[in-house]
Amino acid sequence: MSSERGGKLRGGAYVLHTLPWRETSLLVEVLTRDHGRLALMARGARRPRSPVRGLLRAFQPLQLEWFGKGELRTLSQADWGAFQPLLAGQALYCGLYLNELMLRLLARDDPHPRLYDAYGQTLATLAALGGEGVVLRRFELCLLRELGYALPLDHDPDSGAALDPERWYAFDPDHGPRIAERRPNAVQFSGRALLAIAADDWSDPATAVQAKSLMRQVLAFHLGHQDLHTRKLFKEITLP
Numbered sequence: 001m002s003s004e005r006g007g008k009l010r011g012g013a014y015v016l017h018t019l020p021w022r023e024t025s026l027l028v029e030v031l032t033r034d035h036g037r038l039a040l041m042a043r044g045a046r047r048p049r050s051p052v053r054g055l056l057r058a059f060q061p062l063q064l065e066w067f068g069k070g071e072l073r074t075l076s077q078a079d080w081g082a083f084q085p086l087l088a089g090q091a092l093y094c095g096l097y098l099n100e101l102m103l104r105l106l107a108r109d110d111p112h113p114r115l116y117d118a119y120g121q122t123l124a125t126l127a128a129l130g131g132e133g134v135v136l137r138r139f140e141l142c143l144l145r146e147l148g149y150a151l152p153l154d155h156d157p158d159s160g161a162a163l164d165p166e167r168w169y170a171f172d173p174d175h176g177p178r179i180a181e182r183r184p185n186a187v188q189f190s191g192r193a194l195l196a197i198a199a200d201d202w203s204d205p206a207t208a209v210q211a212k213s214l215m216r217q218v219l220a221f222h223l224g225h226q227d228l229h230t231r232k233l234f235k236e237i238t239l240p
Helices: 090-105 113-129 133-146 191-198 205-222 229-233
Strands: 003-005 008-021 025-032 036-042 062-067 072-080 168-172 176-179
Touching (some): 008 036, 008 090, 025 062, 025 113, 036 062, 090 229, 113 133, 133 205, 168 205
Parallel strands (some): 036 072
Antiparallel strands (some): 008 025, 025 036
16 A cells, blocks of 8 residues: 655555665665656665665565655655565576566556566565476566556467467567467477466476567567576576
8 A cells, every 4th residue: 555644655665676876875776566666765775874774675575655756756764564585596586587677677657556466476486486487477477468568379369269279370579479380490389388378377387388488589579689687697597
């Protein structure tokens, strides 16, 4: 829930990224439930006795209070939210990847409450299960839906006909699936796998493999084919 107190706004948030600013402050990118992605200046946050020192950590639910207008607001208060287990190992890399995706794709001041809730659920699942590929795919699909880029995965966008599970398809991120002759070295997807992704059915391991390839292709398109820093940074780590 978001509230307003004397010109200040308060609401649930997650820290996506922090950057040192001047001698003692931080620039903080946050995802809020009711106000979307925001940039906040945390004045004096790096001072030893700052009340917010140690609070502005990624992946931890927070209650933040801020004020101001324009692109950069000022953080005035931060408190812990609900308990969230820390991410470690591969789950931590996955969390950093999700944060970079949102930093790159989400516009500021554009609320997405369902994405905020999905992000919290994804962090909890990563903390419990580790770097599960299906967990990432579900979040990526949710992110695309929230941005208005929902993927038509169970039908031909032109004819409306259902996909044939026995056919192979090329995927155009601007259009959707197109029937293609099977070629071993081409980036193609089986109708069976696309239908399973649409139905959130991950019982066949081949579905997860094709979903990873599909989401890389689609996200690269929306990122302008610019590499994610997390993929470069963790190139020696196999992200699921």
